[in-house]
Structures are given as C-alpha cells and as structure tokens.
Amino acid sequence: MFESLSDRLHDVFKQLRGHGRLTEENIQEALREVRMALLEADVNFKVAKEFVATVAEKAIGQEVVGSLAPGQQVVKVVHDQLVELLGGQTATLDLSGRQPVVIMMVGLQGSGKTTTSGKLAKMLQGKGRKPYLVPADVYRPAAIEQLTILGQSLGVGVHPSATDQDPVAICRQAVHAAQSGGYDTLIIDTAGRLHVDQELMAELGRIKDAVQPAEILFVADAMTGQDAVTVAEKFNLDLAISGVILTKMDGDARGGAALSIKKVTQRPIKFVGMGEGLDALEPFHPDRVASRILG
Numbered sequence: 001m002f003e004s005l006s007d008r009l010h011d012v013f014k015q016l017r018g019h020g021r022l023t024e025e026n027i028q029e030a031l032r033e034v035r036m037a038l039l040e041a042d043v044n045f046k047v048a049k050e051f052v053a054t055v056a057e058k059a060i061g062q063e064v065v066g067s068l069a070p071g072q073q074v075v076k077v078v079h080d081q082l083v084e085l086l087g088g089q090t091a092t093l094d095l096s097g098r099q100p101v102v103i104m105m106v107g108l109q110g111s112g113k114t115t116t117s118g119k120l121a122k123m124l125q126g127k128g129r130k131p132y133l134v135p136a137d138v139y140r141p142a143a144i145e146q147l148t149i150l151g152q153s154l155g156v157g158v159h160p161s162a163t164d165q166d167p168v169a170i171c172r173q174a175v176h177a178a179q180s181g182g183y184d185t186l187i188i189d190t191a192g193r194l195h196v197d198q199e200l201m202a203e204l205g206r207i208k209d210a211v212q213p214a215e216i217l218f219v220a221d222a223m224t225g226q227d228a229v230t231v232a233e234k235f236n237l238d239l240a241i242s243g244v245i246l247t248k249m250d251g252d253a254r255g256g257a258a259l260s261i262k263k264v265t266q267r268p269i270k271f272v273g274m275g276e277g278l279d280a281l282e283p284f285h286p287d288r289v290a291s292r293i294l295g
C-alpha cells in the first residue's frame with residue numbers, strides 16, 4: 001500500500017531536510033517532485049496540481065523560509081494536506097435510522113462487492129448487530145450462491161433470492177423478511193456489470209427508491225486506479241452514494257484511487273479491503289494512512 005509514493009516522498013524530504021535554511025526556490029523544487037510522485041502514484045491530475053498549490057501556499061505563507069528545521073515544517077504541511085485529501089476525519093457508517101436499516105452495495109462486477117458484503121456482515125455481527133444478507137444479482141446465479149455460502153459460513157441469515165425474480169421485488173420482500181426475522185440491518189449485494197450501463201443504473205435507482213437505504217456504498221477495486229475514480233463519479237451522479245469501500249488495497253502499491261476519490265466525488269472512503277478473508281475489512285483512517293505514506 002502506497003510503497004512507491006512513500007519511497008519517492010522519503011527521498012524528496014530527505015533532500016529538503018539537508019538544507020540548513022530553505023529558500024522559496026528550494027520549496028518549489030521539492031513540491032515539483034512531490035507532484036511528480038503523486039502523478040506516478042496515479043493520482044488524478046487536477047487533484048495533484050491543487051494539492052501542491054495548497055501546500056506551496058501554506059508552506060511559504062507560514063514563513064517556513066528562514067525558520068529553524070524548515071524541512072520538518074514542510075513535511076508537517078504535506079502531512080496535514082494528505083490527511084485532508086484522504087478525507088479528514090475517519091468516516092463511519094450511519095446506521096441510526098429506522099430498523100431494519102438498509103445498506104446497498106453497488107459497483108462494477110469483480111470489484112469485490114459480494115466478498116465485501118460478507119466482510120461487512122461479519123464486522124456488524126461483531127458489533128452486536130443482526131445483519132441479513134440479500135443477494136440481488138439475479139443475472140449471475142453464481143453470485144447468489146456465493147453470498148449464500150458466505151452467509152452460511154458466518155451464521156448470518158441470507159434472503160432466498162431466485163434468478164427469476166425482479167431485483168426490486170426481492171429487495172422489498174427482503175425488508176419484510178428481515179422485519180419478521182428480527183434482523184436489524186440489510187446488506188443488499190446488487191448486480192454489477194463490466195462497465196457502467198444505464199440499464200443497471202436505472203435498476204439500482206429503482207431499488208434505492210423502493211428500500212430507502214441509509215447507506216449506498218460504492219465498492220471499487222483500488223488496483224484500477226483512476227478508472228475506479230471515474231466510475232465512482234458516475235455512480236455518485238446517478239445514485240448519490242454515501243461512501244466508498246476500496247478493495248484489494250493489499251495489492252495496490254500505488255494508491256492513486258485512495259488519494260483521489262474523496263476529492264473528486266466528495267464522498268469519503270469508509271472502509272478498505274486488505275485481503276480475501278472475511279476479516280480483511282478495515283476502517284479507513286486518513287491520519288494513520290498519511291503518517292504511513294510519509295513514513
């Protein structure tokens with residue numbers, strides 16, 4: 001996670017700290033390198049440009065120039081801006097609404113929606129909630145089966161969806177089934193396609209209208225970098241997502257999606273997937289991630 005960016009920034013700041021005093025030119029030069037490092041990490045072009053401009057304004061404005069340990073101060077400004085870029089505060093789920101609360105998982109096929117639905121069920125179960133998994137991808141029988149097996153392994157209820165049913169009807173019925181079964185949280189695993197497709201978006205919109213979810217979580221494969229950001233923008237435009245879960249962060253050495261998605265969509269990353277196992281879902285802490293990037 002973020003290895004290459006971390007290495008690059010480490011080199012830039014090592015050089016900067018080497019200067020006893022810093023001129024504005026030293027800082028500008030270091031920030032050019034920071035911008036290159038961000039672009040190499042596949043950060044959105046505009047995001048990288050704005051990031052460096054803000055750091056320059058703060059670092060130079062704070063009279064870092066000529067101060068004691070100026071390199072350290074520039075690192076502090078970069079750290080604070082990274083925290084901001086990654087979303088500021090740790091974002092949590094808002095499950096305070098009327099029960100059963102609905103969480104809708106959306107995203108492209110292969111992004112990790114089904115696995116993440118299972119992971120989320122396990123996490124919520126650990127917090128004393130009673131989740132109910134709802135397979136709503138009727139186009140791929142394997143998806144229903146996959147979620148059913150996950151639910152069974154967790155001892156979590158799974159709605160008996162069938163491929164000949166309408167996904168909106170499934171979700172409506174699932175809400176009633178959850179009510180009578182004593183479940184407090186529905187996790188709906190919706191269908192995904194290989195690409196964004198208006199028919200799918202319309203179906204997701206109908207499900208949203210029917211079940212009024214408290215959370216619509218956009219699940220994206222972090223390794224797809226800027227593509228994940230572009231797709232997130234489309235889903236947000238059509239569905240007004242409430243947050244993002246970035247999966248496969250364990251295999252993402254660059255981190256471009258994580259560093260761009262909040263700024264571009266204005267929606268926070270709520271969790272990250274760190275592996276295939278059902279325990280590998282973690283809250284996303286912008287401050288810890290920034291500290292990790294800056295080593």
Ligand code: GDP
Nearest residue numbers: 109110111112113114115247248273274275276
């Ligand atoms: P869906 O089509 O969106 O439902 O995607 P799946 O849940 O079937 O996941 C697709 C593949 O990604 C599976 O092989 C998962 O095991 C894998 N996967 C999901 N999340 C993660 C993760 O956080 N890390 C890793 N390494 N693999 C993941």
